[in-house]
Every structure is written in C-alpha cells, then in structure tokens.
Amino acid sequence: MPPGKFVTFEGIEGAGKTTHLDHLCRYLDERGFHYLLTREPGGTAFGEEIRVVLLHPSGAPRHPMGELLLYLADRVQHLDQVIRPALAQGIHVLCDRYHDATRAYQGFARGVAPELIDRLASLLEILTPDLTVVFEVDVMLGLQRARKRNRRDGQEMQGRFEKEDPEFHGKVLEGYRALARQEPGRFRFVDTHGDFQEAQNRVRSIVESFLRN
Numbered sequence: 001m002p003p004g005k006f007v008t009f010e011g012i013e014g015a016g017k018t019t020h021l022d023h024l025c026r027y028l029d030e031r032g033f034h035y036l037l038t039r040e041p042g043g044t045a046f047g048e049e050i051r052v053v054l055l056h057p058s059g060a061p062r063h064p065m066g067e068l069l070l071y072l073a074d075r076v077q078h079l080d081q082v083i084r085p086a087l088a089q090g091i092h093v094l095c096d097r098y099h100d101a102t103r104a105y106q107g108f109a110r111g112v113a114p115e116l117i118d119r120l121a122s123l124l125e126i127l128t129p130d131l132t133v134v135f136e137v138d139v140m141l142g143l144q145r146a147r148k149r150n151r152r153d154g155q156e157m158q159g160r161f162e163k164e165d166p167e168f169h170g171k172v173l174e175g176y177r178a179l180a181r182q183e184p185g186r187f188r189f190v191d192t193h194g195d196f197q198e199a200q201n202r203v204r205s206i207v208e209s210f211l212r213n
C-alpha cells in the first residue's frame with residue numbers, strides 16, 4: 001500500500017486557514033477521500049496540554065528558546081503517535097499548522113537562528129510535508145478578522161499571538177515567503193483578500209489534484 005500524503009496548512013493570524021480547512025474537508029468527504037485532519041499545537045492528549053501552556057496569554061516572560069522547545073515537544077509526540085502511523089497506513093494527513101510555523105514564528109519573527117531550528121529538526125527527525133498551502137492576507141485585515149471572530153465567539157481575551165503587534169505578524173508573513181523561495185516545489189499560496197468561494201475553489205483544486213496524483 002502506498003504511504004499517505006502529508007499536507008500542511010499555514011498562514012498568519014486570521015488568514016482564514018481553519019475556516020477554509022473546514023470547507024475543504026466537507027468537499028473531500030463528499031468525494032470519498034480517506035484522510036485525517038489534525039493540528040498543531042495539539043493533535044494528541046499530551047499535545048493539547050502543551051497547547052494550553054503555549055497559547056495562554058499570561059504575561060509571564062518566556063524565553064524564545066523555551067517556546068521553541070515546547071512546540072518541538074508537541075511535534076515529536078504528534079509525529080510518533082498520529083502522523084507517522086496514519087501515513088504508514090496509507091491515510092493522507094492534513095495538518096492545521098506544522099513545522100513551517102516554527103520556522104516563521106520562532107525563527108523569523110522571534111529571532112531564533114534558523115540554523116539552530118534546522119539542526120534540532122534534523123536531530124528529532126521532523127518529517128518534511130509533501131505539500132504546504134499558505135493562506136495569505138494583509139496583516140491588518142487578518143488581525144481585524146481574528147479579533148472580530150473572538151468577539152463573535154465570546155473570547156474577549158486575546159491570545160498570546162493576537163497580542164503581538166502588526167510588525168511581528170509582518171515578519172511571520174515574510175518568513176513564509178522566504179521559506180517558499182527556498183523550496184518552491186513544496187509551497188502553494190492562496191490569496192484570501194477577496195471572495196471566500198474563489199479562494200476555497202483554489203484550495204480544493206490544489207489539494208484534490210495533489211492527493212489524486
């Protein structure tokens with residue numbers, strides 16, 4: 001049996017990643033695709049515990065290296081318990097954020113040296129995705145969307161990353177673009193400024209054709 005394909009979804013705050021993934025999964029379900037949807041941080045019981053610590057908006061100072069190691073701890077557990085077993089059984093894995101988020105947020109935006117992140121990833125045998133879809137949006141529009149969503153969902157308290165200034169999120173976006181320049185074959189960008197359905201059609205076309213071929 002051929003192994004499943006590993007597809008990851010990335011983007012800055014409020015780009016619409018989670019909403020698009022939800023619509024994409026319904027589309028794939030209707031077409032009978034066999035896949036697993038998961039996320040980081042999270043995706044395992046231990047990972048969900050780590051997620052609570054990582055995203056809690058407490059003001060406690062945090063060393064960028066400590067934050068990096070927590071994301072990697074989550075990833076190692078997730079790979080071992082969920083991602084690798086599914087791929088080995090021929091199940092495609094769709095993951096809402098993964099290691100490129102570490103490279104963009106902890107590397108480009110927080111300033112941890114990319115060589116160090118790459119070295120740790122290599123030592124920990126962090127798997128490289130087969131395809132990475134990045135949702136693009138203007139930083140200010142993304143932050144507006146995320147804040148509106150939080151108000152709608154009754155989450156008045158901003159998360160740890162929502163509290164970061166636009167400059168931080170601009171660095172994250174630049175980080176994703178730089179990563180894509182290093183590996184153009186793996187990355188696809190989806191512009192989410194305009195009509196939702198148009199962007200969704202592009203995501204469907206990218207992912208469906210990749211999973212079928």
Ligand code: Z5A
Nearest residue numbers: 013014015016017018019040071097101102105145149161
């Ligand atoms: N992080 C990290 O630093 N290092 C790592 O290694 C990893 C993660 C793995 C996880 O947060 C945080 O961890 C993340 C990076 C960091 N923080 N940030 N930023 P999370 O899992 O809680 O949330 P997220 O992944 O960041 O989601 P998000 O950015 O907040 O949202 P989104 O998924 O991109 O957007 P959404 O929830 O789908 O949409 C936002 C709102 O906009 C929603 O109300 C939609 O209805 C609306 N929307 C979506 N599309 C449109 C369009 N086209 N028009 C209008 N409105 C729209």
